[in-house]
Amino acid sequence: MAEKIDTPVILDHNLWGTLTHHCASDLDHHGVADGPDRIYMDYNATTPVDPEVIKVITDALTDAWGNPSSNYLPGLNARDIIYHSRDTIARMVGGKAADIIFTSGGTEANNLVFHTAVEHFRKSKTSAEGGMNSQQLNGRGSLPHIIISNVEHDSIKLTAKHLLKEGKADVTFVPVSKVTARVEVEDVIAAIRPTTCLVSIMLANNETGIIMPIKDICQRVKDVNKQRATSAPRILLHTDAAQGIGKIRVDAHELGVDYITIVGHKFYGPRIGALFANGPGTTTPISPLLFGGGQERNFRPGTENTAMIAGLGKAAELVSLNLAEYEAHFLDIRCYLEEKLLAVFGKDKIHFNSHFSGSSILPNTCNVSILGRGLQGRRVLSTCRRLLASVGAACHSDRGDQPSHILLSCGIPYDVATNAVRISVGRSTSREDVDIVVEDLRDTVEQLERMN
Ligand SMILES: Cc1ncc(COP(=O)(O)O)c(C=O)c1O
Numbered sequence: 003m004a005e006k007i008d009t010p011v012i013l014d015h016n017l018w019g020t021l022t023h024h025c026a027s028d029l030d031h032h033g034v035a036d037g038p039d040r041i042y043m044d045y046n047a048t049t050p051v052d053p054e055v056i057k058v059i060t061d062a063l064t065d066a067w068g069n070p071s072s073n074y075l076p077g078l079n080a081r082d083i084i085y086h087s088r089d090t091i092a093r094m095v096g097g098k099a100a101d102i103i104f105t106s107g108g109t110e111a112n113n114l115v116f117h118t119a120v121e122h123f124r125k126s127k128t129s130a131e132g133g134m135n136s137q138q139l140n141g142r143g144s145l146p147h148i149i150i151s152n153v154e155h156d157s158i159k160l161t162a163k164h165l166l167k168e169g170k171a172d173v174t175f176v177p178v179s180k181v182t183a184r185v186e187v188e189d190v191i192a193a194i195r196p197t198t199c200l201v202s203i204m205l206a207n208n209e210t211g212i213i214m215p216i217k218d219i220c221q222r223v224k225d226v227n228k229q230r231a232t233s234a235p236r237i238l239l240h241t242d243a244a245q246g247i248g249k250i251r252v253d254a255h256e257l258g259v260d261y262i263t264i265v266g267h268k269f270y271g272p273r274i275g276a277l278f279a280n281g282p283g284t285t286t287p288i289s290p291l292l293f294g295g296g297q298e299r300n301f302r303p304g305t306e307n308t309a310m311i312a313g314l315g316k317a318a319e320l321v322s323l324n325l326a327e328y329e330a331h332f333l334d335i336r337c338y339l340e341e342k343l344l345a346v347f348g349k350d351k352i353h354f355n356s357h358f359s360g361s362s363i364l365p366n367t368c369n370v371s372i373l374g375r376g377l378q379g380r381r382v383l384s385t386c387r388r389l390l391a392s393v394g395a396a397c398h399s400d401r402g403d404q405p406s407h408i409l410l411s412c413g414i415p416y417d418v419a420t421n422a423v424r425i426s427v428g429r430s431t432s433r434e435d436v437d438i439v440v441e442d443l444r445d446t447v448e449q450l451e452r453m454n
Pocket residue numbers: 047106107108109110155157204208242244245265266274275
C-alpha cells in the first residue's frame with residue numbers, strides 16, 4: 003500500500019457549528035485546489051474530534067498526568083479517569099467495565115481477536131484430543147479455521163490472509179450476496195467446519211454502509227456451539243463495529259457477539275480504540291499480543307494513554323446520550339442528498355450502489371455513481387471545487403481508476419463501480435451543505451462532459 007500524504011487540516015472552532023474545515027494549504031498533495039469553502043463529507047474515513055472530547059483530553063493531559071499504576075494522588079486521579087471511561091465505553095455497547103480492553107485502534111483490536119482465536123483453537127485441541135477424529139487433528143484438518151466475509155476491512159482481511167499464508171489457519175472468505183450485498187446467514191453456517199474457531203463479520207461495511215445480519219448469524223452459530231459440546235472448539239463470534247458505533251445502536255448482548263471492535267476516530271473521538279470482550283479471560287478467551295507491565299489485566303500491557311482514554315470515554319458518552327438524535331439527523335440528510343441527486347441528474351444518470359432490496363444501510367452513507375463516460379469517481383472528486391469525499395476506503399486511495407472490489411463483490415457492474423463516490427455525512431452536515439455539494443457535482447459533471 004503506497005504511503006499517503008495527507009493534507010493538513012485545521013479545524014476552525016468558531017465555525018464548528020457548520021463543521022466547515024479550513025485546509026492549511028491551497029493546493030493539496032494530489033494537486034487538488036483546496037480552500038476554506040470545502041465541505042467535508044467523508045465521515046466514514048474519519049471524524050473530527052468533538053470539542054467536548056478535546057476539552058476532556060486537554061484537561062486530562064494537564065491534570066491526570068500521573069502514572070495510573072502509581073499509588074499516590076496523581077496516579078489515583080488517572081486511574082479514576084480510566085475506570086470512568088471504561089465504564090462509559092462499556093455502557094455504550096451494553097457491557098460491563100471489565101469487558102473493555104483499550105487498544106491503539108481498530109486494527110490492533112481486530113488483530114487481537116484473530117490471535118486469540120488461533121490460540122483458543124490450540125488450547126481447545128489440546129484439551130479435547132480424542133474428541134476430534136484423527137483426520138481433523140492431522141494435516142490441514144488440524145489448522146484452526148476462520149470465517150470472514152469478502153468485504154471486510156483490510157485489518158481483518160489481511161490478518162486472515164497472513165495467517166493463511168503462514169500456514170497458521172485456514173480461512174473461508176464468504177462472498178456477500180449479489181442480491182442483498184450482505185453476508186447471508188446460511189452461507190456462513192454452510193462454511194462451518196469441525197475446526198472452525200472464529201466467525202468475524204463486520205457490523206456495517208465502510209464503503210456501502212450495508213448492515214450485516216450479525217444477530218441472526220450469532221444465534222445460528224450458538225446453536226452449532228451447543229451441538230458441538232466438547233468435541234470441537236467453541237466458535238468465537240466477533241464483529242468489527244468500527245462503522246456502526248455512533249450511527250446505529252450496537253449492543254453486545256442483543257447481537258450475541260463475544261467481541262466488538264470499537265474505533266474512536268469514527269465517532270468523534272481520539273485515534274485509539276478498544277475491544278469489548280464478554281468476560282475476558284473467563285467467559286471469553288483473550289490471548290495477548292503484547293507482554294509487559296501488567297496493565298489492562300495483562301490482556302494489553304503498556305502504560306495507559308490516560309488522556310486519549312478519557313477522550314474515548316467522552317465520545318462514548320456523547321453517543322449513548324444522543325444516538326437517536328444523530329441517527330435521525332444522518333437519515334434526514336442522506337435522504338435529502340439522495341433526493342437532490344435524483345432531482346438534479348435524473349434517475350437514468352444516478353445509481354445508488356447501496357440500495358439492495360431487503361438490506362439496511364448506515365443512515366449516513368450514500369455510495370453513488372453518476373453514470374456516463376469520463377465520470378470516474380476519482381476524476382469527479384478531483385474536479386469538484388467544494389465536496390471532500392472519497393471513492394472508498396481511505397487506505398485504498400492509491401488504486402487509480404480501479405473500481406472498488408467491495409462494490410464488484412456486491413454485483414455492481416464494472417463501469418458503474420468505476421464511477422462510484424462515497425459520500426458520508428456527519429453530525430453537523432446541513433441541508434444547505436447538501437445543496438452546495440450537489441450543485442458542485444452538477445457543475446463538475448457538466449465540465450467533464452464538455453471535455454469528453
Ligand atoms: C470497518 C473498519 N475496521 C477497522 C478500521 C481500522 O481502524 P483503525 O484505523 O483505528 O486501525 C477501519 C478504519 O478505517 C474501518 O473502517
